[in-house]
Amino acid sequence: MYILYGGPFTRALITEMVMAEGDIAHELRPVDILNNGHRTPEFLKINPAGWVPALITPEGDHLFETPAINLYLAERHELTHLAPAVGDPDRGMFLSGLFSLADELEPAMKRVFYAHRYVVRPEDTAAAKQLALDAALERLQVIEERLSKGGPYYLGERFSLIDLTLSYWTGSLASQGLLEPFPAIGACTALVRARRKLQVHFAQLDEMRVKYAGLLAQDQGVK
Numbered sequence: 348m349y350i351l352y353g354g355p356f357t358r359a360l361i362t363e364m365v366m367a368e369g370d371i372a373h374e375l376r377p378v379d380i381l382n383n384g385h386r387t388p389e390f391l392k393i394n395p396a397g398w399v400p401a402l403i404t405p406e407g408d409h410l411f412e413t414p415a416i417n418l419y420l421a422e423r424h425e426l427t428h429l430a431p432a433v434g435d436p437d438r439g440m441f442l443s444g445l446f447s448l449a450d451e452l453e454p455a456m457k458r459v460f461y462a463h464r465y466v467v468r469p470e471d472t473a474a475a476k477q478l479a480l481d482a483a484l485e486r487l488q489v490i491e492e493r494l495s496k497g498g499p500y501y502l503g504e505r506f507s508l509i510d511l512t513l514s515y516w517t518g519s520l521a522s523q524g525l526l527e528p529f530p531a532i533g534a535c536t537a538l539v540r541a542r543r544k545l546q547v548h549f550a551q552l553d554e555m556r557v558k559y560a561g562l563l564a565q566d567q568g569v570k
């Protein structure tokens with residue numbers, strides 16, 4: 348049985364969606380990142396980087412880095428509707444798209460959420476957040492152009508882990524009206540959100556976002 352460390356307010360939800368798509372049995376162990384649950388000695392034994400998600404495989408390996416965990420699960424369980432197999436003509440473009448989200452979009456979004464960590468003076472936090480947001484939107488523009496020429500998904504007619512990951516990250520932007528300049532991304536995420544097995548997770552994501560905005564307003568977010 349897999350053990351997934353994750354829980355509220357975390358991108359572990361993307362891994363839960365992969366598990367749902369593949370009907371993969373697992374135990375979810377919530378980590379309270381608002382109260383530094385990810386920095387306890389116990390959790391650091393699971394993932395020394397101190398981040399969630401982390402996955403313990405049935406063999407006892409400890410895996411981390413969300414896109415790596417997701418790709419591992421998709422490949423191990425032969426979920427070729429999420430990850431084109433080695434030798435599939437779509438494989439190269441799939442890897443390019445997935446790594447681009449991991450290397451470019453996800454770090455920019457992390458800086459948006461944790462802008463206070465990237466400044467020396469607290470009064471620079473809003474500017475750091477805006478710069479991070481600009482970087483994220485610039486990445487989205489590249490994806491928008493690709494989808495508008497040959498969507499609805501990143502791989503054309505073929506849904507994949509890229510669209511699922513993209514839909515997770517764009518959730519908070521959509522709620523602020525920031526996705527309006529990206530209609531093709533909006534259409535792609537609407538298709539992903541309508542997937543039968545994922546609807547419950549996107550409902551959780553929306554709920555989590557509203558709750559987190561409330562906590563931020565009271566200055567109770569992750570430090």
Ligand SMILES: N[C@@H](CCC(=O)N[C@@H](CS)C(=O)NCC(=O)O)C(=O)O
Binds near residue numbers: 358400411412453569
């Ligand atoms: N590169 C890692 C980053 C993981 C990450 O930053 N997770 C967030 C939750 S979404 C976290 O643990 N935040 C707590 C912190 O940075 O202190 C991955 O993609 O898994």
